[in-house]
Amino acid sequence: MASLIARYPRLQSLLIVVIAAATIILALPLLGLTITDVFSIAIILIVVLALNFMAGYAGIPNFGMALFVYIGAFALAGVGTRVALALVELTSPGFIELLRSSYPLILGDSSSFEVFVRVAGDPMVNRIVTRKVESVIEASSILSLTLTLAVFGFAIIAGALTGVLASLAAVRLREDYLAIVLLAFSELMVSVVFDQTDALAGGPNGAWVVRPWPRVGALEGLAGLLGTIPDVLISLAVGLAVLAACFIYVERMANSPMGRMLRAMRDDDLTIRVYGRDVAVTRLKVMAIGAAMASIAGAIYATVYIQVKAADTYDRVTWTFVPWAMMILGGMANNWGAVLGGIIVYLGRKAIYYYAPAIASVISPILGVEASIAGDILRAQLPNILVGVLIILVLYLRPQGIIPEKPSKTLSRREIEAIT
Amino acid sequence: MKALDEVSLEVPRGRVTLLIGPNGSGKTTLINVISGVLRPDGGTIIFEGLDITRLSSHERSKLGIVRSFQIPRLFQNLSVMENAIVGRDGNPGESVARSLFKRLWVEFEKKAFLDALGKLEFVGLKGLSERRPGELSGGQMKLLEISRTLMPMNPKLVLTDEPVAGVNPVLAHEILAFIKNVAVEFGVTFLIVEHRLDVAVEYADYAYAMHLGKVIAEGEPRKVLEDPKVIESYLGM
Numbered sequence: 291m292a293s294l295i296a297r298y299p300r301l302q303s304l305l306i307v308v309i310a311a312a313t314i315i316l317a318l319p320l321l322g323l324t325i326t327d328v329f330s331i332a333i334i335l336i337v338v339l340a341l342n343f344m345a346g347y348a349g350i351p352n353f354g355m356a357l358f359v360y361i362g363a364f365a366l367a368g369v370g371t372r373v374a375l376a377l378v379e380l381t382s383p384g385f386i387e388l389l390r391s392s393y394p395l396i397l398g399d400s401s402s403f404e405v406f407v408r409v410a411g412d413p414m415v416n417r418i419v420t421r422k423v424e425s426v427i428e429a430s431s432i433l434s435l436t437l438t439l440a441v442f443g444f445a446i447i448a449g450a451l452t453g454v455l456a457s458l459a460a461v462r463l464r465e466d467y468l469a470i471v472l473l474a475f476s477e478l479m480v481s482v483v484f485d486q487t488d489a490l491a492g493g494p495n496g497a498w499v500v501r502p503w504p505r506v507g508a509l510e511g512l513a514g515l516l517g518t519i520p521d522v523l524i525s526l527a528v529g530l531a532v533l534a535a536c537f538i539y540v541e542r543m544a545n546s547p548m549g550r551m552l553r554a555m556r557d558d559d560l561t562i563r564v565y566g567r568d569v570a571v572t573r574l575k576v577m578a579i580g581a582a583m584a585s586i587a588g589a590i591y592a593t594v595y596i597q598v599k600a601a602d603t604y605d606r607v608t609w610t611f612v613p614w615a616m617m618i619l620g621g622m623a624n625n626w627g628a629v630l631g632g633i634i635v636y637l638g639r640k641a642i643y644y645y646a647p648a649i650a651s652v653i654s655p656i657l658g659v660e661a662s663i664a665g666d667i668l669r670a671q672l673p674n675i676l677v678g679v680l681i682i683l684v685l686y687l688r689p690q691g692i693i694p695e696k697p698s699k700t701l702s703r704r705e706i707e708a709i710t
Numbered sequence: 711m712k713a714l715d716e717v718s719l720e721v722p723r724g725r726v727t728l729l730i731g732p733n734g735s736g737k738t739t740l741i742n743v744i745s746g747v748l749r750p751d752g753g754t755i756i757f758e759g760l761d762i763t764r765l766s767s768h769e770r771s772k773l774g775i776v777r778s779f780q781i782p783r784l785f786q787n788l789s790v791m792e793n794a795i796v797g798r799d800g801n802p803g804e805s806v807a808r809s810l811f812k813r814l815w816v817e818f819e820k821k822a823f824l825d826a827l828g829k830l831e832f833v834g835l836k837g838l839s840e841r842r843p844g845e846l847s848g849g850q851m852k853l854l855e856i857s858r859t860l861m862p863m864n865p866k867l868v869l870t871d872e873p874v875a876g877v878n879p880v881l882a883h884e885i886l887a888f889i890k891n892v893a894v895e896f897g898v899t900f901l902i903v904e905h906r907l908d909v910a911v912e913y914a915d916y917a918y919a920m921h922l923g924k925v926i927a928e929g930e931p932r933k934v935l936e937d938p939k940v941i942e943s944y945l946g947m
Contacts, residue, residue, distance in 0.1 A: 543809050546803045546815065553787060554785040554796045558786075563766070564768075565771055697788065
């Protein structure tokens with residue numbers, strides 16, 4: 291195939307057109323995309339932009355994205371619920387005592403400290419207490435705003451620190467070692483530490499979160515006009531705003547001397563060292579920023595998908611390998627490419643899900659399986675299989691992706707003409 | 711067998727010092743040790759009175775030690791212009807926060823751009839400034855690396871590993887003359903490894919010859935070339 295393309299260069303553009311057309315046709319039934327689809331696209335695009343910043347520009351092969359996204363979700367599931375309970379207990383003392391007397395069988399013997407541990411650590415307590423706390427928090431603008439700030443503040447700081455911590459040991463090593471360390475660290479933290487420790491955020495059962503959106507000022511006015519604003523709309527608005535902010539940040543950075551230096555570091559870290567750049571410190575800074583971005587995405591995601599299960603919801607396929615496929619398809623070290631690749635892969639996966647029963651009804655007689663079973667298997671496995679195939683195909687046929695990397699545009703044509 | 715064995719040499723400030731020797735004599739290893747790419751097992755490296763033996767390569771670079779590589783190490787996905795301009799250190803736009811505000815770095819960037827353009831023009835690569843290094847010939851890659859080596863803000867010691875290998879004779883003379891001129895005008899010190907002795911000897915102030923990891927001769931370049939030990943080492947006797 292590669293030699294065919296070498297012989298007929300136009301074949302490559304033709305291939306792109308065919309893929310694009312197929313994607314659009316496949317995505318047609320999805321024109322009725324739901325709000326949660328748009329929300330999910332916004333969240334995954336933040337993760338892809340963060341990954342592109344770390345891997346595409348700075349050359350840090352981050353195979354541990356899932357961990358950084360989960361840290362943001364943990365900010366709600368493991369920290370937010372407890373902060374919310376503390377806020378309620380502080381403003382209306384006796385709340386915990388009231389809980390104890392209301393649920394003597396479950397909470398009767400627990401000390402206040404144990405209630406704090408169990409509110410996110412014990413599925414039953416979590417289930418009961420979360421909604422009660424949420425109703426108190428929702429009624430107060432100050433409480434809900436405080437919770438929002440606490441949760442997102444934690445997500446940003448903990449995300450950045452985890453990014454630094456995860457790469458600290460390997461930041462001076464070659465990129466391949468860094469990739470292995472990041473993958474191993476992420477797996478260890480998500481699948482072992484968080485998923486197997488109930489006290490952190492419910493272990494394998496996960497934890498329900500207290501939705502943190504403030505009901506303040508303008509929102510209350512709007513709610514008055516519209517009757518009520520569903521939480522998902524607030525989450526969508528916040529998701530889109532954060533996506534826009536992240537895009538502006540990475541795009542500005544990419545077209546500054548910083549972007550150029552990162553690309554140089556990615557191409558040859560020894561040479562950039564010889565030219566006075568501290569590679570280890572730069573990598574740590576990039577990890578901190580990229581991980582914080584992914585973590586914010588995880589926090590916003592958990593405001594809609596409010597049951598947070600570590601290894602189950604924040605798995606490596608969805609949050610590490612799918613973003614990699616999106617970035618590789620769109621074009622590494624190109625933010626527009628990352629966005630385009632993200633949308634195409636999301637819609638493609640959605641289309642497979644949509645068409646799975648139809649495909650199943652065709653192939654099930656051939657395979658001798660029942661159509662409904664074949665449909666279920668296809669829905670579960672085909673999107674992931676195709677992500678794997680897509681990564682291989684793009685790397686083989688068009689390694690630069692749909693929109694290739696471009697020089698960092700530090701000076702505009704006009705600025706260059708003016709000085710030369 | 712030691713790559714470098716009891717090597718002791720002094721490179722005088724503001725002069726062009728030539729380092730010669732047959733293949734495998736330890737010249738590149740010495741450059742690697744001075745620039746911090748390799749750590750020596752023993753001995754000390756003193757730069758302007760400061761012991762730099764334990765400093766990392768980027769710390770040495772900040773003191774003004776720059777180098778080029780025997781096989782050009784260019785940034786393959788950066789344009790020719792970007793490859794040159796990235797040699798300029800201290801750009802305020804290379805900070806994670808300041809990079810967002812163009813007015814904080816645009817003046818520095820314009821100056822660096824003009825400087826890089828001048829260097830590229832000198833080596834005849836101005837017309838190719840938007841190409842990628844992969845599109846250049848071997849000699850042009852060498853020239854691009856030389857231009858980049860001359861880009862740092864305040865170079866004090868420039869270590870160049872075969873700067874004119876693969877470059878046509880006329881340009882080879884021009885490059886070495888330029889190096890000599892930079893040394894004389896700006897007091898920059900050069901340590902040059904070069905096999906093209908016929909060309910290099912004209913521009914060097916002092917020379918060291920190495921063989922099997924040891925310095926076997928030093929002094930006025932032409933005298934070093936005529937030293938029987940040096941001739942023997944080249945003839946493999």
